[in-house]
Amino acid sequence: MASEEMEQLVRRDYKEGFVTDIESDTLPPGLDENTIAFISNKKGEPEWMLEWRLDAYRQWLKMQEPSWAHLDYPPIDYQAISYFSAPKRPEDRPQSLDEVDPKLLETYEKLGIPLHERAALAGVAVDAVFDSVSVATTFKKQLAEAGVIFCSISEAIRDYPDLIKQYLGTVVPVADNYFAALNSAVFTDGSFVFVPEGVTCPMELSTYFRINAANTGQFERTLIICESRAQVSYLEGCTAPMRDENQLHAAVVELVALDDAYIKYSTVQNWYPGDEDGKGGIYNFVTKRGECRGERARISWTQVETGSAITWKYPSCILRGKDSIGEFYSVAVTNGRQQADTGTKMIHIGEGTRSYIVAKGISAGKSDQSYRGLVKIGPRAKGARNFTQCDSLLIGDKCGAHTFPYQEIGNSTATIEHEATTSKIGEDQLFYCQSRGISEEDAVSMIVNGFCKDVFQELPMEFAVEAEALLNVTLEGAVG
Amino acid sequence: MLQVNDLHVTVEGKEILKGLTLTINAGEVHAIMGPNGAGKSTLSAVIAGKDGYEVTQGSITFEGQNVLEMEIEERAQAGLLLGFQYPVEIPGVKNIYLLKSALNAQRAARGEGEMPAPEFMKLVKEKLGFMKMDASFLQRAVNEGFSGGEKKRNEILQMLVLQPKLAMLDEIDSGLDIDAMKVVADGVNSLRAEERAILLVTHYQRLLDYIVPDKVHVLVDGRIVKTGDAELAKELEANGYEGIEESVA
Numbered sequence: 001m002a003s004e005e006m007e008q009l010v011r012r013d014y015k016e017g018f019v020t021d022i023e024s025d026t027l028p029p030g031l032d033e034n035t036i037a038f039i040s041n042k043k044g045e046p047e048w049m050l051e052w053r054l055d056a057y058r059q060w061l062k063m064q065e066p067s068w069a070h071l072d073y074p075p076i077d078y079q080a081i082s083y084f085s086a087p088k089r090p091e092d093r094p095q096s097l098d099e100v101d102p103k104l105l106e107t108y109e110k111l112g113i114p115l116h117e118r119a120a121l122a123g124v125a126v127d128a129v130f131d132s133v134s135v136a137t138t139f140k141k142q143l144a145e146a147g148v149i150f151c152s153i154s155e156a157i158r159d160y161p162d163l164i165k166q167y168l169g170t171v172v173p174v175a176d177n178y179f180a181a182l183n184s185a186v187f188t189d190g191s192f193v194f195v196p197e198g199v200t201c202p203m204e205l206s207t208y209f210r211i212n213a214a215n216t217g218q219f220e221r222t223l224i225i226c227e228s229r230a231q232v233s234y235l236e237g238c239t240a241p242m243r244d245e246n247q248l249h250a251a252v253v254e255l256v257a258l259d260d261a262y263i264k265y266s267t268v269q270n271w272y273p274g275d276e277d278g279k280g281g282i283y284n285f286v287t288k289r290g291e292c293r294g295e296r297a298r299i300s301w302t303q304v305e306t307g308s309a310i311t312w313k314y315p316s317c318i319l320r321g322k323d324s325i326g327e328f329y330s331v332a333v334t335n336g337r338q339q340a341d342t343g344t345k346m347i348h349i350g351e352g353t354r355s356y357i358v359a360k361g362i363s364a365g366k367s368d369q370s371y372r373g374l375v376k377i378g379p380r381a382k383g384a385r386n387f388t389q390c391d392s393l394l395i396g397d398k399c400g401a402h403t404f405p406y407q408e409i410g411n412s413t414a415t416i417e418h419e420a421t422t423s424k425i426g427e428d429q430l431f432y433c434q435s436r437g438i439s440e441e442d443a444v445s446m447i448v449n450g451f452c453k454d455v456f457q458e459l460p461m462e463f464a465v466e467a468e469a470l471l472n473v474t475l476e477g478a479v480g
Numbered sequence: 481m482l483q484v485n486d487l488h489v490t491v492e493g494k495e496i497l498k499g500l501t502l503t504i505n506a507g508e509v510h511a512i513m514g515p516n517g518a519g520k521s522t523l524s525a526v527i528a529g530k531d532g533y534e535v536t537q538g539s540i541t542f543e544g545q546n547v548l549e550m551e552i553e554e555r556a557q558a559g560l561l562l563g564f565q566y567p568v569e570i571p572g573v574k575n576i577y578l579l580k581s582a583l584n585a586q587r588a589a590r591g592e593g594e595m596p597a598p599e600f601m602k603l604v605k606e607k608l609g610f611m612k613m614d615a616s617f618l619q620r621a622v623n624e625g626f627s628g629g630e631k632k633r634n635e636i637l638q639m640l641v642l643q644p645k646l647a648m649l650d651e652i653d654s655g656l657d658i659d660a661m662k663v664v665a666d667g668v669n670s671l672r673a674e675e676r677a678i679l680l681v682t683h684y685q686r687l688l689d690y691i692v693p694d695k696v697h698v699l700v701d702g703r704i705v706k707t708g709d710a711e712l713a714k715e716l717e718a719n720g721y722e723g724i725e726e727s728v729a
Contacts, residue, residue, distance in 0.1 A: 423571070427531060432568040435528050436582035436638065437556035437589065446581060450572030450621070 027084045033057065036185055039084050043154045043188070046161065056174035056184030063178045069341040070370040070402055073283065073310050076248060083186045083219075139203060146202050148232075149194040153221050156192035163194060167225055171254040171291045171318070179250040179285040179312075183219045187252070190221035195230035195261075204460055206235040220251040226261035228294060233264040235463060249308075250285045259294030259321065264302070266459055267315075268467055270474075271307035273338050281309025281338070288315035289345075292324030292353075300327040301344070302458045304467045306474045309338060314372065316345035319353035319381075326355040329458040331467070333474050334367030334399070343372040343404075348381040348414070357388040358454050363399035364475055370402040377414040385415045392422040393451050395444070395475065445472045481506045481677050482527075482646055487538035489519075489526050496522045498702035499538070504646065504677045511680040511688055513713060514699035515721045520681045521565065523699070524648045528562040529555050542646070556582075557589035559645030563635040563652055569623040575634065576618035579604060579641055586642060607640040610670065612663050628655035636667035647671055648679045653687040665690030685717040698724050 027038060036057055040050040065076070143150050149160065157164050174184040195201050226232055236253075249271070255263050265288075274281025284307075290299035301315040317326025328344035346355035355375065363369045375386045392401035403420055425447055433443035449456070449468055456464045482504040489497040496519045504510050514520050526533045527540060529552035540547040542560060550558065570578070584594045595603075608615060611633050623631050632652055639647050649668065653661055668691050671678060680691060688696070688710060696713045698706040698721070706712065706724055716724065 426568070428568050429570055431528075431530055431552065432564065432570070433578070433582075434552040435530075435556055435562050436578070436642065437553050437586040438578075438581050439553050439585065442581065442585070446573055446577070447570055450570060450574075450577075453572045 027082050029080050029082045031057075031078055031081070031083055031186070035083050039186060039188060042084060043157070045154075045157055048161075048165070049157055052169070052174070053185050056181050057186075059175035060178065060181035060185055063175070063181055065178050069312055069372075070368070070404075071310055071312065071339050071341050073339070076283070078182070081248060084188060142202055146199055147196045148199060148201050149192065150205055151192055153187070153190040153192045153223065156223070160192070160194070163225065164192075164223070167254070167256055168223055169254075171256060171289050172252050172287050177287060180252050180287040183221060183250045183252040183287070187219040187221035189219075190223075190251070191234075192222070193224040193232060193234065195226045195232045197227040197258075198229045199227075200230070201232040204233045204235055218249055220249075220253075222251070222253040223256075224254070224263055224265070225256045226258065226263050226297075228259040228261060230258075231262045233460060234266070235460065236265070236267045237269045247280070248283050248285070251287070253286070253288040253315075255290030255299055257290065257292050257294060257297035257299050257321075257324075260296045261294060262298045262300075263290060264300045265290070265315070266463055267301075267303040267305070268459075268463060268470065269303070269305050269307055270470060272309075273307050273336060274309040282307065283310040284308040284313065285310075286313040288313065289318065290316070290326070291318040292321045292326065292350075294324070295321040295350075296323045296325075297321045298325040298327070300329070300458070302329040302455065303331070304455070304459070304470070305330070305332040305340065305342065306470055308340075311338075311340035311342055313340075313342045314344055316347065317355060318347045318349065319355065319384075320349045321353075322350045323352040323354075324350055325353070327458075328355075328357045328359070329455040330359045331362070331452045331455045331471075332360070332369060333362045333364075333471060334369045335364040335474055336367060337365070338367040339369070340367075341370045341372055343370075343374075345374040346376070346386060348375075348377045348384040348386070351380065351382045351384075353381055353384045355384075355386045357386070357390070359388075359390045360452050360455055361390075361392045361401055362395065362448060362451065362471075362475070363392070363401050364395035366398045368400040368402075370404060372404040372406075374406040374408070375416060376408040377411050377416070379410045381411055382413050383415075384411065384413075386417070388416075388418045389454075390418070390420040391451065392420075393448065394422070394424045395448075441472075441476070444475060448472075448475060481543060482679075483539075483541045484523070484527075485539045485541075487523075487526070487540065488536045489522055490534045490536050491522065491532060495536075496702055497526070500699070500702065500704055502697065502704060504679060506645075506677055507674045508695065509672060509678045509680070509691065509693045510695045510697065511682060511691075511693040511713065512697050512699050512704075513682060513685070513716060516683065518699045519702045520683075520699055521650055524562055524650045524679065524681055527555070527560060527648060528552065553585065554589070556644075557586050561639060561642055561644035561647055563632075563639060563647065563649040565651040565654060567623045567626075567631040567635055569621070569626075571621050571624050573622050574618065575620055575622050576604065578622050579618075579638065582638070583641060604641060607637055610640065611637050611667055613637060629657065629660035632656060632664055633660065633667070636664055639671060640667060643671075643676075645675070646677045646679065648681070650681045651683065652680070653682055653684065661687065661690060685713045688713045700724065 027035060033054060036053050037050060040053055172180050175181050193205060224234060257263050271282040292299055299317050305311055315328060319326050326346050332340050332342050334340050343359060344357055357373060359371050361369045361371055371390050377384045390403055394401055401422055405418060407416060429447055430440060430443050434440055448471055456467055459467055484500055484502040487497050487500040512520050535548055542558060547555060580600060613633055652664060656664060692710050696708050697704045
């Protein structure tokens with residue numbers, strides 16, 4: 001876009017302009033109200049949605065970027081980011097796998113990713129039609145028959161405005177935190193799932209199979225709603241390392257579970273961690289929160305985090321409904337120069353609510369990792385219970401692991417248990433395995449997978465197998 | 481089978497073994513005895529390939545192969561197996577999984593395929609029974625929460641499953657009550673075979689009442705100062721190591 005064109009856009013009031021005649025598909029870097037109007041217009045959104053975004057933006061302007069996390073990174077220049085970009089044109093992308101970083105291809109090989117998918121993941125311009133398209137079509141039909149809505153958030157804003165108005169921003173309010181406010185203002189992609197009363201979603205839903213989900217958004221927004229007695233298992237991410245042009249990622253995920261509903265949300269995240277010095281890696285600032293709004297509702301977060309240069313992420317549960325249950329199972333792996341500050345928040349509001357936290361952190365290389373968890377028991381949460389287990393495993397002597405558990409107990413009938421361990425993959429453990437004939441690499445993988453077992457068994461079967469393979473690849477060469 | 485020749489080993493700059501020479505033939509049971517700090521455990525650790533031990537002089541060959549040039553796992557795959565004095569705990573890794581991985585790694589090194597699961601289970605259950613261990617041991621994490629006696633029995637169980645050519649047992653009797661010692665000794669005795677050798681490292685003679693060695697070596701200050709048969713161990717029991725040291729001096 002030419003600069004005078006941009007200036008024109010900037011000067012024009014969003015309410016009048018922006019509706020027509022915008023030829024370019026990409027915005028230059030910068031963020032103001034016009035940027036937001038441009039995005040909203042591009043997405044064909046109704047007026048109320050634009051107002052919602054602008055409200056978020058105005059609140060964001062008054063907020064400060066949080067600095068409490070145990071993370072160290074240079075300041076982010078939010079005006080240097082482009083907030084809307086069309087997919088790269090085919091001629092600008094690698095023309096074949098020969099042009100792709102051989103290290104990346106090696107990883108695909110080790111993970112056993114099919115050839116045609118490798119090209120797409122590496123961003124190669126390909127014409128081939130994927131099998132997944134036809135698979136997705138079959139899926140769509142099955143879902144429609146069950147009454148499940150599964151589409152992009154943009155489609156949902158256009159096609160199901162009442163549901164969006166009713167639920168969007170009700171779990172993570174627009175001004176919840178700095179990154180959530182930014183996301184609310186500028187989100188461009190994400191998923192929407194609605195499972196009606198009494199329906200068990202007939203299959204595991206995965207972004208991987210969502211039509212039109214070819215590009216991972218920089219600011220993703222996901223909203224999942226389960227009505228009474230509804231159930232869904234949602235898989236996010238991909239074990240293959242994803243190349244992405246955008247360094248900053250700030251997603252928001254909201255889950256709503258009504259009476260007796262069950263939402264299981266599993267993530268395997270393997271974004272580019274950067275080179276050996278940590279250069280070029282993804283910054284991942286995510287707000288994920290679920291609310292058990294109904295009685296006996298249950299929300300379960302399972303995550304395997306191996307990628308990103310910086311991870312700031314605390315999938316949480318608000319346990320409002322009586323006897324509702326929140327769960328958090330996490331494996332976070334950092335290697336090289338990666339930094340992660342991750343954990344969960346369990347907010348007990350309703351009577352008899354229960355939460356269960358199992359967090360496993362593995363640090364290798366020169367990486368640094370923190371577990372940060374809050375268990376809050378409100379005055380009305382009679383008989384609430386929490387169990388927290390928090391284990392750290394260190395590989396080598398240049399990495400770090402930290403635990404920050406917070407507890408706010410406003411009720412004398414609550415039961416809270418916390419267990420924490422820190423251990424090192426000892427040379428003596430390795431020697432023990434090796435002296436039985438097992439190679440060093442297999443020994444490391446055996447010890448690490450043993451350490452993560454409690455979490456892996458919470459993952460859907462095929463994801464668990466992939467996660468194990470992923471861990472092995474991530475930690476390759478971490479010892480010795 | 482095993483030849484150790486003029487072995488000098490330094491740990492953190494301090495010479496522990498000072499020219500140790502030892503030959504073990506197939507079918508033999510050897511016991512190395514000696515006072516604390518004489519270098520008994522160092523010998524088996526160096527043969528197994530533990531880090532932190534620097535060989536400054538001498539050689540170790542096993543069936544004609546230069547052991548000092550082999551990786552730790554290659555030594556095990558060649559048939560050298562060390563039973564630990566202090567077996568290591570590995571949380572989350574099931575005992576059965578370690579056994580299976582170790583057995584299959586050794587089979588792979590010999591060019592054999594993985595042992596079929598039913599055959600493997602049959603083998604393990606049989607050995608487990610022999611060691612008077614409950615089947616629940618297999619599902620427990622390696623050595624985690626095991627008592628001292630359970631850990632030692634577990635070491636012997638591994639030996640029975642892996643069937644090494646040379647079984648080295650480092651202070652396998654330490655911390656055992658008499659009943660546990662008998663079970664462990666039965667396990668070790670069941671390993672005795674024409675094609676196999678056993679090397680016991682022990683401080684006390686009492687183990688040798690149950691596992692009668694063919695040869696006893698007395699290790700003092702980094703060298704073998706005396707070699708004899710099972711009677712030598714009894715002499716030591718009666719007179720202590722000091723008598724030997726004096727006679728050498």
